[in-house]
Amino acid sequence: MVFEAILYIAVLLISAKLLGELLYRINQPRIIGNVLAGIIVGPALFFLVQPIDAIELFISIGVFFLFFLIGLEEIDLPGLVRVMRGRIFAGSLAGFFIPFFAASFFGLSLDMNFIQAFAIGSVIGASSLGVAAKVLTDLGKLRSTIGLEIFTVTAIIEFIAIILTSVLIQINTSDAPNVSEFLWLFAKMGIFFAVAGLLAVFALPKVFRIIHSHLRAQQVYFGLVIGVILLVAYFAEISGIHGAIGALLLGIAVSRMNREEYLEISKNVNAVGYGIFIPMFFAGIGLHFTTKFVEIDLWIIAGFIGIIVGVKFIGSYIAVKIAKMRPATTVAYGVMSKGAVDLALMLSLLQVNMLDDSLFSLLVLGTLITMIISSVELQRKLKKIVQVKVGSVEIGMLPIFFRRTVSDKRAQDAMSIDFQKTKPNVSVKNFLNSDIDPKEETMVIDDDGRLIGIVSKKELNNVHKKSRDVALISDIMEKKFHTVIPQDYIFSVIQKMNSHHFEMIPVIEPGFSGKIVGIVSSKTLLNLLAETKPPNPSTKS
Known part of the structure; x- marks a missing residue:
């Protein structure tokens, strides 16, 4: 046996x-x-x-x-x-x-x-x-x-x-x-x-x-x-x-x-x-x-x-x-x-x-x-499926969907006019204690309507608690960053976003005024990419 x-x-x-x-x-x-x-x-x-x-x-x-x-x-x-x-x-x-x-x-x-x-x-x-x-x-x-x-x-x-x-x-x-x-x-x-x-x-x-x-x-x-x-x-x-x-x-x-x-x-x-x-x-x-x-x-x-x-x-x-x-x-x-x-x-x-x-x-x-x-x-x-990277996240898409989006859509199609902003002379403590949206990870700093910097919540939280009374937003904000205008194509927007470490990119008026009119974030971009429909074969261009 x-x-x-x-x-x-x-x-x-x-x-x-x-x-x-x-x-x-x-x-x-x-x-x-x-x-x-x-x-x-x-x-x-x-x-x-x-x-x-x-x-x-x-x-x-x-x-x-x-x-x-x-x-x-x-x-x-x-x-x-x-x-x-x-x-x-x-x-x-x-x-x-x-x-x-x-x-x-x-x-x-x-x-x-x-x-x-x-x-x-x-x-x-x-x-x-x-x-x-x-x-x-x-x-x-x-x-x-x-x-x-x-x-x-x-x-x-x-x-x-x-x-x-x-x-x-x-x-x-x-x-x-x-x-x-x-x-x-x-x-x-x-x-x-x-x-x-x-x-x-x-x-x-x-x-x-x-x-x-x-x-x-x-x-x-x-x-x-x-x-x-x-x-x-x-x-x-x-x-x-x-x-x-x-x-x-x-x-x-x-x-x-x-x-x-x-x-x-x-x-x-x-x-x-x-x-x-x-x-x-x-x-x-x-x-x-x-x-x-x-x-x-x-x-x-x-x-x-x-x-x-x-x-x-x-x-x-x-x-x-x-x-x-x-x-x-x-x-x-x-x-x-x-x-x-x-x-x-x-x-x-x-x-x-x-x-x-x-x-x-x-x-x-x-x-x-x-x-x-x-x-x-x-x-x-x-x-x-191709993996499209936007900021720190990815989305899987059929190539035809991606080509359609990046060829036809512009920054204004993915732009949000509801965003968090503050002034440069506000202390870190006052800003953190203010009524800010907990979901917003990145804020823009404007001076009389002109964009002058970007700061992330992570950088604000990294400021020592004893220094938050005297530290101003202008002391820790990032002054070098990418921007786009409403008419920029989505492909260019994605390239610029992926080349800096923020999960959003400001949209400013064309010209030299620096006036911010909205932002394009990873979330709005991913929503645009995911909601894009494939081209109808019966439609002639």
């Missing part, structure tokens, strides 16, 4: 790596190749490998490594907290809950219980960063504005799905869940998060640092890190929380370590995780795949596929519109990406009998279809 297990592991690992490489060479996610490998060598096709206990152990360890790396490399918890009340968070909620409720109500219509229906809805509502990250990296847009927007919204949706699915799994394991048990579950999760979080943030980095400085063999340190990941997952399980959540939390905590230690841990865990256990995990999903889903009524198959693909895209598009991200369709294809997290959550539902083999296989099929569509469309859309 032991040698049979060794044979199964060898066949599954080799096939997963080879199929993953093949899919990668045709610009598709390796995950799809890993899952297809499990389907091909497993019971669904050639029956070379069976899902025995030894394979299941590799799959479980793969889940822990996967979620640790998600927490380490994908989830920026401080960043998520910062946007909790903003439009980005509101859009992310829409992106998750639209497919969540669609799938949940569809499940309830099939006589599922509430917990099962909501768990399926949570998995379908989830997004995953892996596929989108791969596409963005290949095209060199990972750190672009579009890349950061996709990452932010997808990470929030991903985190919500992980937590909600974990809660539903724990509720399902209770014999007779009631309000007190529900509250106790959240209390246990809170206690675990608090204790594990404090230990991970304040104790583990010091322990890792001490171990690293005293151990001579690098492999010992690496082995201890792996052991800690598995221990945290174990204690999470006995605390009534899915082990993957413990691994996720540990990954988030370790991501806050200094750069050198972070990179060392990331490199080593990536090597063993993506080298062995994580491909085995995805291949294991393929082992559980069955063609029995074809026995399900056709309208049910169509319903679930439609929700996973169609409603998921609609929810992502609405999320992007609420968050005011552009171009909306391109970002939506990134936000709808599914992959590692979705498949991991599905397998967790299968293991606790919240999904049967047929429905599990159908959901896996829908997820693979969505992964391919989002990957192909995101690549196609991104290749057509």
Whole structure:
């Protein structure tokens, strides 16, 4: 039996790596190749490998490594907290809950219980960063504005799905869940998060640092890190929380370590995780795949596929519109990406009998279809987009839109006549205590209607508090800066704005009067660029 297990592991690992490489060479996610490998060598096709206990152990360890790396490399918890009340968070909620409720109500219509229906809805509502990250990296847009927007919204949706699915799994394991048990579950999760979080943030980095400085063999340190990941997952399980959540939390905590230690841990865990256990995990999903889903009524198959693909895209598009991200369709294809997290959550539902083999296989099929569509469309859309830099921000645009804007529009089309200004002889203290717009980062200084300088709020705040009574605006204002006139073309305006460090540029009257008539800011320029419509092919110039 032991040698049979060794044979199964060898066949599954080799096939997963080879199929993953093949899919990668045709610009598709390796995950799809890993899952297809499990389907091909497993019971669904050639029956070379069976899902025995030894394979299941590799799959479980793969889940822990996967979620640790998600927490380490994908989830920026401080960043998520910062946007909790903003439009980005509101859009992310829409992106998750639209497919969540669609799938949940569809499940309830099939006589599922509430917990099962909501768990399926949570998995379908989830997004995953892996596929989108791969596409963005290949095209060199990972750190672009579009890349950061996709990452932010997808990470929030991903985190919500992980937590909600974990809660539903724990509720399902209770014999007779009631309000007190529900509250106790959240209390246990809170206690675990608090204790594990404090230990991970304040104790583990010091322990890792001490171990690293005293151990001579690098492999010992690496082995201890792996052991800690598995221990945290174990204690999470006995605390009534899915082990993957413990691994996720540990990954988030370790991501806050200094750069050198972070990179060392990331490199080593990536090597063993993506080298062995994580491909085995995805291949294991393929082992559980069955063609029995074809026995399900056709309208049910169509319903679930439609929700996973169609409603998921609609929810992502609405999320992007609420968050005011552009171009909306391109970002939506990134936000709808599914992959590692979705498949991991599905397998967790299968293991606790919240999904049967047929429905599990159908959901896996829908997820693979969505992964391919989002990957192909995101690549196609991104290749057509240029990143236009305005000040410190960027906007993605189709080249034809940009050419139309910079060729036809002038500064007066993006000019605002509502701007903050002050006099040069006002003290810094008096100005900061005055009724100024908190949203305005840059102010102009005029002397009897004549523009003489620009000052930023950051420079004003940098003045020492004891000096603010005597320091005047004229003492710290910038006297050398660019200006434009209302008739200047947008292309020239953007060039001038990008050549100085202010997020706005004054618009003055033509001639030598220096009278300011308005400003063009990054915000007004981006709004103009984003609202420009493509030229109508039927219109003759």
